[in-house]
Amino acid sequence: MLLWRTALTAALVCGIGLLPWLSRTDPALTVLRARSADRDATPETLRAIRDRLGLDDGPLRLLGRWLGGLLTGDPGTSWVSGSAVLPAVVQALGASLLLMAGALAVAAVTAAAVCAPALRLGARGRLAGRGPGGSGAAVLVALPEFLVASVLASVVGVQWGVLPALGWYGPQWMVLPSLALGLPAGAVLGRMLDDLLPGAFAEPWARAAAARGIAPGSVARQAVRRCVPGLLPNLGLFVVGLTGGAVAVEQIFDIPGLGRLTLQAALAQDLPVLQTGTLALVLLAAAAGALARVAARLLIGPALRDGALHSLHRPGPPARRALPLLYGGLLAAVVGFGLPRDPLALDTLARLQGPSAAHPFGTDALGRDLLARVSHGALTTLGTALAVSAAALATGAVLGLLPRLSGPLVDTVSAVPPVLAGLLVAGVAGSGPWTPAVAVTVVAWAPLAAHTSSLVRQERATTHLAATRALGAGDWYLLRHEVLPAVLPPVVRHALLRLPGVALSLAALGFLGLGAQPPSPDWGLLLAENQPYAERAPWAVLFPAAALALLGALAVTAAGGVRLPRRRSRDTAPAPGAAASAPRPRGSVPAARRGATAADRPGALVSGRAAPGVEER
Template identity: 75%
Template sequence: MRQRTATFLWRAGIAAALVTALGLLPWLSHTDPAVTVLKARSADRDPTPEVLADIRHQLDLGHGPFHLLGDWLGGLWRGDAGRSWISGSEVTPALLQALGVSLLLMAVVLAVAAVTAALICARTLWLGAHRRLGGRRACGSVSAALAALPEFLTASVLATVVGVQLGWLPALGWFGPQWTILPALSLGLPAGAVLGRLLDDLLPGAFAEPWALAATARGLPGRTVARHALRRCLPSLLPNTGLFVVGLTGGSVTVEQIFDIPGLGRTTLQAALAQDLPVLQAGTLALVLLAATAAGVAHLLTRLLIGPALRDGALPSLHRPPPLAHRTLPLLYGALLTAVITLGLPRDPLALDTTERLVAPSLAHPFGTDALGRDVLARVAHGALDTLLLACAITAVTLLTGVALGLLPRLSGPLVDTVTALPPVLVALLVTAVVGSGSATPALAVAAVAWAPLAAHTSSLLRQERAALHLTATRALGAGPWHLLRHALLPAVVPPVTRHALLRLPGTALALASLAFLGLGAQPPAPEWGLLLAENQPYAERAPWAVLAPAAVLALLGALAVTAAGGVRSGPRRRRSAEPLPPEPPPHTRELVATTP
C-alpha cells in the first residue's frame, strides 16, 4: 500500500512539474505572450502598445504566470480547462473532440501494427511450432526497412499517390473511418516493424523452454505450442506496446499535419507554437493521463499472463544467447553505406547550378539533382556525417541512461510514462525556451525522450529475470545482490536491450529528421537528411529520386542496425552458428520425457 501511494505521489509530482513548466513557457523563452497571441489571432495587425495592453488585460497577464496557473488549476477541479487565448472558445469540448480523433486513429494504427508484427514473426512461429527453429535466423532486412521508413515521407507518398492520383482513398480531412486508413498505414508500418523485431527476438527462447519441449513430447499440436510461446513473450513486450500507444497519440504530429487530422498531438503543437497556455496545458495533461492509463493496463495484463510465476519465482530464463546472425549482411550494408558517403564527400553539397534543376540520375550526378541544381549525392553524404554521428551518440547515451534508470523501476516507472507522453516537438520547444535555439536543440530534445523505451524494456526484463529459477537457486546458495546483478541479471538483460537500442538507431535519426521537417532542427542550406526530405517533398512527383535517395539511405541504416544487432550476445561464443532444438522424441519415450523433472 505504501509503495502504491509513493508511486502515485511521484506521478502526481512529475505531472505538476510538467504543467508548471508549460505555464512558464512564455516567460522562460523571454517572449511577450501578448505579441505571440496577437500574431496567432491576426498576423496582419500591428502590435501597437494599445493593442498589446488590451490583450494583456483580456488574458489577465499582468498578475504573472503563477496567478494564471492557479486560476487554471482551480477551474480544472470543476472540469473547466479554461478558454483558449486564441479563439476564446472553451478548451474542454475541443480537447475531448481531439482526444476522440486521436484514440480512433490509435486503434486503427495498432491494428496495422499488430498485423505487421505478426507477418514479421510468422516464420519464427512456424519454425518453432514444427521444432525447426535452429541454425541461422532471418536477417530482418524487410523489417529494418519498414522500421526506418520516415513517417512524414510515407504519409506524403500515400496522400499524393493513393489519395490524389489514384483516388482510391481520401487523403485530407477527417470525416469517417475511410479517412483513417492512409495515416494508419503511415504510422502502423514502422511501429509494427519495431514491435515485430522485439517479439521475434524473444520467441526462440520461449520455444526452447522445458514446457515447450514437454508439450511437444506429449504430442500437442504445433499451433498450441506457438500460441503459448506467444503468450509467454507478450509480458516483456507490453510496456513498450503501452509506450507506442501514447507515442502514436501524441507523437504523430507530422502525419496529422499532412493529412489535416484534428488530433490531440496537432492541437497541442499548435497551442505550443501560439503559446495558447490553457490548450497546451490541458492537452499535455491529457497525454500524461493517457500514458498512466496505458502503463496501468500493461501492468495488469502482465500480472494476468504470468503473475503467479512472477510471485513464486518459477520462471525459466527467457533470455539466452541467440544464434549468430548472418555475418555477411552487416558487412554488405556497411560497405554500401560507406561507399555512398565516400563517393559523395568530395562533392560540394552547396554548389548551385540552376541550369541542371531536377536532373535525373546520371554518371555526373548518380543520385540526380534537387530543385536548385545541387548534387543530391553530395548532400546525402555530407548530411550523413552529422546525422549518423549524432544519432549514434544519442543512442549510446540513451542506452546507458535507459539501463541505469531501468534498474530502478520504482523511480523511473512514472518518469518513463510522463516522458513518453510528450511529443518530441513539444520537448524541442521546451528545450528551445530554456537553452535557446541552436544546432544542439534537436539532439537534446530527442535524447530527453529516447531513453524511455529502453528503460521500460530493462525494467520488464529485470522483473521477469528476478523470478527465474536459476536466480532462486543462486540466491539460495548465498549469493548477494551485487553478485546477482553483475553475474546473472546484467548479462541477461543488457544484450536484448542493446539490440533494442540498435533497432531504434534509425528511429533516432528519423526523430532528428522529423524536427528538421517541422522547421525545429537544421535550417537551410544545411544538408541534413530531414531537411533534404522536407525540401524535396514538393517535387516528389516530378523528381522522385530527390526524395528516394535520403529515404533509401535511412532504410540502409535500418538494415545495418538490425543485422548488426544480431551479433550482440551474452554468454560464451560457440564455434557453430547455433545449436538446433532437439528433435521430437519417438512416441514410446514421450511420457518419460514429459514426466522427467
C-alpha cells in the same frame, strides 16, 4: 509511488505554463500573430491583449487560475480562438484514439508478418540454431512516417482514388493514416517479439508439447503468450506515441487530433490549450502504463511470485556478419563518393534533373547535387544519432534497474512528443545546434527503461536465479553475473532498432527551427524539402529515403549480432558468499550455474501432461 507520479505531472504542467516566459518572447506578440498575422503590433494593441489575457499578473497567477478552473471542470478558453478548451481537447482526443486503434491493428498485423517465419519454425521444433532474423523489416523501421503518409496520400488517395486522402469523416478516412502510423510501429514490435521467440520455444513445455505431437498452432500461440509480457510496457508507450506523436501524419491527412492541436497551441503559445492537451496525454500515458502492468501480472503473475520462469535470453548462434558488412559498405561508399562534392553549390540551370553521370542521385529544386547532400548530411545526422542513442541506452539501462523510481518517470516522459520536448528545451536553453539532441535524449530513454524493467522483473523470477540465490550468492553477484548478461543484449538490440527513428526525430526538430537550419544537408531536412516534388522528381525523395532505409538495415542486422555469450563448463569455486558444499567431480558444473535442468536438454521430456493452455491434437 502516487506522490512521485503527481509531483512529476505537476512539474511538467508548470514547466509548460512557464514556456512563454522561458522562451524570452512576449506572449501577447505571439498571440497577435496567431490571431491575425497582418495586423501591426502596436504598443496599444499588445497592451490590450495583455490586459484581456491577464498576462501582467505573471505566470504563477495564470497557472493558479488554470488549476483552479481545472478542479471545477473548466480549463478556460483558448487565447487564440476564444472558444472553450475542454470540448476542443475532448474532440481531438477522440479522433486521436480512433486513429491509434486503427494504427494498433495495422501494427499487430505487421508484427505477425515479421514473426511468421520464427513461429512456423519454432512450432515444429526447428528454431534451434536459427540465427538472427533477416533485415526485411528494416525498411519499415527506417522509413519516416511523414514520407509514408505523403506517398499513400498522393498515390493511393489522389492518383488511384481508391481511398480518401484528406479529412476525418468516417471509417474510410482512417485507413491510410493508420497504415502510415502502424507499419513502422509494427515492424519494431515484430522485431522485438522475434527476438524473444527462440527462448520461448526452447523452454521445457514447448519441447514436451512438440514431442507429444501437439498442434503447432497451439504451441505457437502459447509461445506468443509467453513473450507478450516482455513487450507490454513498450506497447503502452506505443499507444501514447501513436496518439500524441502523430503530428506529421495528422497534418498531412488533415486530422483534427490531439498531437496536432497540442503542437499548434505550443507554436502559438496558447497556454490553456497546451496545458490541457498535455495533461490529457499524461493521463493517457499513466492509464496505458497501468493497463500494461495489470496485463503482465495476469499473464505471468503466479510465475513471477513463485520464481518459476525460465530465462528467455539464451546464448544464440553466431550472427551473420555478411549482411552488416554489406550494408555498412554500401553506406560508406555513398558517403565516400559524395564527400568531395559541394553540398551547397547552386545550379539554377540544373534544377530537378534526374540521375546522370554528373549527378548520380540527381539534383533538388535549387540545382544542388543530391549525392553531395546525402553524403555530407550523413556525417552530422549519423554522428548525432549515435551519440543520442548511446546516451539514451545508458540512461534507460540504469533507470530500468530502479523500477520504482523510473516507472512514473517513464509514464510522464513518454507523454511528451519529441516536438513538444524540443520546444521546452529551446525555451530553457535557447535554440541551437544541440537543442534537438538534448530534446530527443530527454524522451528517447523511456522505451529502453521500460524494456529493461520488464526483462529484469522476469529474469529475477527465473528458476536458475532462485537456485543460485539458494547457494548463497548475493544480490551484487546475481546482478553482475546473471541479470545484466541476460538483459543487456536485448536492450542493446532494441536501441539499435530505434537508431533510424532517433535520426529522423533529430532532423524533424531541426526542420521546425529548433536546431540546424537550411541549407543544412540533414537527412530529415532533405526529405522534408523535396517532399513537394515527389511526383515530378521522385529521385529527390527516393535517394534520401534509400539512405535512411540502408541505415535501418544496417542497424537491424547489427542488432542481431548482439547476443548473450555462450557459457563454458568450468571448474570454478562457488559463487562469492555461497555456502560450502560437498566436493564434485572435476569438470562438472552445478545446476544453478548451468541455469538448466534435465528437462532443458534437447530431447528430454517433462511430465506427460501438456503445458497449461496447450491443447492436444
